[in-house]
Amino acid sequence: MKEVAIGVKCQNIRNFFKGLKVCVASAWYPHANNPYHCIFVHDFAKRIRRAGAKVFVFTIIHSREDKKFEMWDNIPVLRVKVNTILSFFNPFKFLSFFKVFNKADLIHVHAIDVFGAFSILIAKLIRKPVVVTVHRADVLPSNSLFLNILRIIAFKVVDAIIAVSKATKKLALNVGAPANKITVIYNAVDETMFTPRSKSLCRQKLGLPQNSKIILFVGNLIPRKGVEYLIRALPIILTKIPNVLLVVIGDGPQRNELEHLAKELNLEQNIVFTGRISTEKLCLYYGAADIFVLPSLHEGHPMVLLEAMASGLPVVATKVSGNMETVIHGKNGYLVEPKNAHQLANAIIKILSERKQISKFGKASLMIYRKKFSEEKQICKIAEIYSRILRSKF
Structure with a gap:
């Protein structure tokens, strides 16, 4: 586990992230059939890697074309096959989650769907600090009683919740997210790519x-x-x-x-x-x-x-x-x-x-x-949350 300073200042971001092992876990991720599917999660992984973290991604196999292990923009991506809800109760699948999460100092889940909620619960079972970012679609009211209960439990045990907008925060509160755990942190983009041009x-x-x-x-x-x-x-x-x-x-x-x-x-x-x-x-x-x-x-x-x-x-x-x-x-x-x-x-x-x-x-x-x-503002706020929940584990 990385040693954590008491608080983190924006000018010391790279020092904070240096050597920190972060697993980004999400079913929302690009795959062979659609390399732009939920590209914002991949962009997030690249962003915290640029800040200095050691990042790897844990996601699902969407089709036969997906590989269990591959590199996306030099970020290791590990995939697991979970076709049904029952898959999550398979001890071999649980072992896959355990092995991956055990390599990280902190788990950052994107989207509190079934994969995201189970990721949170498994991470907490093995005593790993875990953050979830909610993106709107994943916190809309659901007709599934199972998903509603699963979300409430996951929200209860997760260490911190990030909402990508104030409107998304309201939706999360409506489906059981505790107000004292939620921080609004807006999305950001790669400013080396998206910049004014001729x-x-x-x-x-x-x-x-x-x-x-x-x-x-x-x-x-x-x-x-x-x-x-x-x-x-x-x-x-x-x-x-x-x-x-x-x-x-x-x-x-x-x-x-x-x-x-x-x-x-x-x-x-x-x-x-x-x-x-x-x-x-x-x-x-x-x-x-x-x-x-x-x-x-x-x-x-x-x-x-x-x-x-x-x-x-x-x-x-x-x-x-x-x-x-x-x-x-x-x-x-x-x-x-x-x-x-x-x-x-x-x-x-x-x-x-x-x-x-x-x-x-x-x-x-x-x-x-x-x-x-700006990316700097987003990363600074994320570092503050990571720092707080890592400190609480000591």
Whole structure:
């Protein structure tokens, strides 16, 4: 076990994390069939490794293509097969958890689903300090009595709970999380990747028109992301700003439906669907865009908003949970009602109509990100929690 100083200051972060062995445990993790699935958990693992910790990941096997052991960005990833709830009661599976967790000084679980809750309980059985980060979807009310009871027990024994937004904290409280254990720590992004770039150079590299106003969306193409309303807003925008191009990055079950809608509205020349792309290419699209739009019906604390703001983009988002804690209406963008194409269009037009507005709102986005959501702030708060629970074990 690492020796723990009494308290930790932000300037001593690397000294605190140096040599600390952290196991990030979560069923929410990229896998062979979808290397971008819940990429934010992998990003978190990279973040605390950059801070100096020795990090390894424990997750599940999603398909035959997944390996029991592999390296992702030089982070060891161990996978276990748990197909059903009964799998967790298999003594051999328990032994797998035991062997992995026993190598760590501290377990950091992401998402309090069945895998997450069992990870917490097993970690506590072998007397390991354990933290859980909740992300919204995992703390929604459930019809499963088993999961509800399991969550309550896990919340009772876990050492600390991190909620990614104030709205997520409220949801966690509603499903049994003790108020005295919860800290809100917002997500952060890799600031070496997501940073302001030369717009003309990014467009040149991507083959995008230099004279267009580019609207960017990034996310899964599923109904709750509200992309349909963004597409329906485009004809309204085109009446005021004819040289608009909407770039939709991501994939999902709704893609064919959305492509058909674009064709139906005669927008094929004004919309590009890229599918999933690499992080390196994604950074170029943020650099090439004039504005980022997130028309979701609900959110936890969306990483894409932070990526856009760290890249210096104005943002338009819907008035839902995590978005409202991130966008300052009238300062770095606008908040609109969900499912309202007209409000979306008007907000986008208001920003794109003047070059000065794009610059002003973009600079404000970057300032707000650095002041409230920076990686340094997130890591400092996490170090404080780790330090506190490690001290309590002595």
